[in-house]
Amino acid sequence: MYPEDSKEKWFSGKGLWHEVDDKDWNNWSWQLRNRITSLSQLEEYLELTHEEREGCRLAYSKLSMAITPFFFNLIDRKNANCPIRLQVIPRVEEMTTSQEEMLDPVGEDEHSPVAGIVHRYPDRVLFLVTDRCASYCRYCTRSRMVSNAQDYNFHPALEDGLAYIEQNSSIRDVLLSGGDPLLLSDRKLDYLLGRLRKIPHVEFVRIGSRIPVFLPQRITPELSEIFRKHGPVWMSIHVNHPTECTVELKSACEQLAFSGVPLGNQSVLLRGVNDDLMVMKSLVHRLLMMRVRPYYLYQCDLITGSSHLRSDISTGLDIIRGLRGHTTGYAVPQFVIDAPGGGGKVPINPDYVERISENEIVFKNFLGKTYRYPLIGGTIGHVPNIDGIRDKILT
Numbered sequence: 472m473y474p475e476d477s478k479e480k481w482f483s484g485k486g487l488w489h490e491v492d493d494k495d496w497n498n499w500s501w502q503l504r505n506r507i508t509s510l511s512q513l514e515e516y517l518e519l520t521h522e523e524r525e526g527c528r529l530a531y532s533k534l535s536m537a538i539t540p541f542f543f544n545l546i547d548r549k550n551a552n553c554p555i556r557l558q559v560i561p562r563v564e565e566m567t568t569s570q571e572e573m574l575d576p577v578g579e580d581e582h583s584p585v586a587g588i589v590h591r592y593p594d595r596v597l598f599l600v601t602d603r604c605a606s607y608c609r610y611c612t613r614s615r616m617v618s619n620a621q622d623y624n625f626h627p628a629l630e631d632g633l634a635y636i637e638q639n640s641s642i643r644d645v646l647l648s649g650g651d652p653l654l655l656s657d658r659k660l661d662y663l664l665g666r667l668r669k670i671p672h673v674e675f676v677r678i679g680s681r682i683p684v685f686l687p688q689r690i691t692p693e694l695s696e697i698f699r700k701h702g703p704v705w706m707s708i709h710v711n712h713p714t715e716c717t718v719e720l721k722s723a724c725e726q727l728a729f730s731g732v733p734l735g736n737q738s739v740l741l742r743g744v745n746d747d748l749m750v751m752k753s754l755v756h757r758l759l760m761m762r763v764r765p766y767y768l769y770q771c772d773l774i775t776g777s778s779h780l781r782s783d784i785s786t787g788l789d790i791i792r793g794l795r796g797h798t799t800g801y802a803v804p805q806f807v808i809d810a811p812g813g814g815g816k817v818p819i820n821p822d823y824v825e826r827i828s829e830n831e832i833v834f835k836n837f838l839g840k841t842y843r844y845p846l847i848g849g850t851i852g853h854v855p856n857i858d859g860i861r862d863k864i865l866t
């Protein structure tokens with residue numbers, strides 16, 4: 472079952488591919504060339520359910536299937552509900568679009584001044600530099616464009632994006648994403664980071680990537696040197712379940728950290744994958760052991776064909792309540808909803824405040840015990856103006 476603490480073994484090695492040479496196995500191009508991308512390949516390794524077989528037949532028109540051999544090994548092949556399996560093996564339910572679902576759930580296309588740039592927040596942009604990933608997540612927010620199964624025909628326009636950033640001095644933060652930026656060659660990444668670093672108003676550069684999880688072989692000494700050279704470059708990885716914390720991922724994170732790359736993690740709350748306090752707790756503990764700070768826990772976006780994977784908001788709130796105060800503060804991610812239609816990420820928090828009265832705030836701690844703090848002169852100004860209460864106190 473789930474690895475519940477650090478004493479459980481972390482996965483490592485070649486698994487089903489034990490006959491492959493170490494040299495090939497550790498080569499990221501070999502991993503990419505040998506990805507599982509077709510139904511017939513998949514059936515060589517796994518007995519599929521009816522829902523999965525149908526899903527694989529239809530995936531070519533929605534979001535392609537691709538699974539690196541390294542990641543495939545993490546699947547528990549005896550368990551049809553394996554949380555790793557649910558993330559990467561297509562299911563027929565993906566073809567059902569519920570009423571609330573959208574092709575572009577967080578309104579990225581409307582906020583795109585040039586192809587590949589999403590400029591929603593005044594001071595920062597999302598810069599989409601490729602539409603390819605090492606493996607494809609079935610709930611991907613950008614499945615309209617990622618893998619190009621839907622003929623969206625995204626062509627990364629790196630020079631246009633760079634020019635836009637150069638011309639807009641309000642942009643101090645650039646987030647490289649896609650697709651997965653780490654699929655670009657070392658040469659291209661070196662060029663891109665070099666160009667961004669030359670822009671005087673760009674203070675902060677980060678990369679969103681699931682490559683360390685799907686393809687840790689990509690984190691080579693040469694790549695790490697590029698990050699060191701153009702640093703500080705921050706990175707958000709994407710791990711959803713403790714099983715994904717492998718010895719290989721840990722060592723990739725170590726290389727990145729030693730090259731000066733601060734690491735965060737973004738998880739998506741997924742039904743049957745990580746919508747459980749014990750699973751999440753084990754995940755965030757493993758992340759800290761790998762030098763990764765849990766950053767966001769996302770409520771799953773309303774992407775078409777994802778209703779079978781979406782959990783309730785209350786499940787996310789229960790998880791945060793179960794972590795806050797019960798474990799290391801560094802281990803607790805911020806639960807957010809990326810507002811449907813394009814409002815940006817909004818924090819959703821458990822409510823610890825019971826009431827704010829004229830002279831005190833009454834709140835509960837992590838054990839549910841009630842505490843009070845007086846509203847004395849100087850602190851009134853700091854009291855949030857919930858229901859206009861501060862105005863009321865001040866008048």
Ligand SMILES: *Cc1c(COP(=O)(O)O)cnc(C)c1O
Nearest residue numbers: 589590591592595596597646816
């Ligand atoms: C998520 C996102 C960012 C980064 O948001 P942070 O809260 O700073 O991590 C920037 N732009 C867009 C369009 C995003 O979706």
Ligand code: SF4
Nearest residue numbers: 604607608611650681
């Ligand atoms: S790695 Fe990211 S961009 Fe690629 S399929 Fe997964 S969620 Fe989508």
